[in-house]
Amino acid sequence: MKMNGNEIRQGNIIKHQDTLWVAVKCNAVKPGKGGAFNQVELKNILDGRKLNERFRAAETVERVRLEQKTHTYLYPEGDMLVFMNSENYEQINLQSEFVGDAAAYLTDGMAVEVEFYEERPISIALPDQVVLEVADTEPVVKGQTAANSFKPATLSNGVRTAVPPFVGVGERLIINTEDGSYVKRAD
Known part of the structure; x- marks a missing residue:
C-alpha cells in the first residue's frame, strides 16, 4: 500500500531502501522557506540500524502490513526454540538470539504473537x-x-529481580516480561 511521505506516523512499518523500517519518531516540519517535509527517525526491523530521513509530501513510500499469528511455545532444542502455530499446528524453530532476553520467560504452552x-x-x-x-x-x-x-x-526461571521486603521464598509473583520488574503477588 502506497502512502505519501507526510503521512508516515510513529509505529508505521515501511519498505525503504529495499528493507523494512519502523518509524520511531516523526516530526512534521514547515520551514519558512521551501516545502514542508516529515523528519522521520527509522529503525531497521531486521538488524536494528537507525536512520534519519526526510520525506516530502510528494514522495511515496510503501507501507507494510505484517501478518500476526498466534503460536504456542513447546520446548527448547539446542540453541533453537520450537513454536507451534495455533491454527494449523505447523511447527517453526526460532533462534534463541531472535527471541532475546525474553526467552527466559517462556513456559511450556505459553501463547505468543509472531509477526511475519x-x-x-x-x-x-x-x-x-x-x-x-x-x-x-x-x-x-x-x-x-x-x-x-x-x-x-x-526467580524460578533464573532471572534476578528486585522485590519488596515482605516477599519470601516460594511465593508466586506477577513479573513484567518487558523489563523483569516485580508487579504484585499472584493470587
Missing part, C-alpha cells in the same frame, strides 16, 4: 506479564519498612 513478513518471522511478542515463583531471596529484616526499599530475588 512474506512468511519470514520478523518479531515475537510475549504476554505483558507472567507468574513466576521466588526461588531464592534474603529473609525479611524486621524494621525494614521504608516505602521504596527492595531486596534482590532469584
Whole structure:
C-alpha cells in the first residue's frame, strides 16, 4: 500500500531502501522557506540500524502490513526454540538470539504473537506479564519498612529481580516480561 511521505506516523512499518523500517519518531516540519517535509527517525526491523530521513509530501513510500499469528511455545532444542502455530499446528524453530532476553520467560504452552513478513518471522511478542515463583531471596529484616526499599530475588526461571521486603521464598509473583520488574503477588 502506497502512502505519501507526510503521512508516515510513529509505529508505521515501511519498505525503504529495499528493507523494512519502523518509524520511531516523526516530526512534521514547515520551514519558512521551501516545502514542508516529515523528519522521520527509522529503525531497521531486521538488524536494528537507525536512520534519519526526510520525506516530502510528494514522495511515496510503501507501507507494510505484517501478518500476526498466534503460536504456542513447546520446548527448547539446542540453541533453537520450537513454536507451534495455533491454527494449523505447523511447527517453526526460532533462534534463541531472535527471541532475546525474553526467552527466559517462556513456559511450556505459553501463547505468543509472531509477526511475519512474506512468511519470514520478523518479531515475537510475549504476554505483558507472567507468574513466576521466588526461588531464592534474603529473609525479611524486621524494621525494614521504608516505602521504596527492595531486596534482590532469584526467580524460578533464573532471572534476578528486585522485590519488596515482605516477599519470601516460594511465593508466586506477577513479573513484567518487558523489563523483569516485580508487579504484585499472584493470587
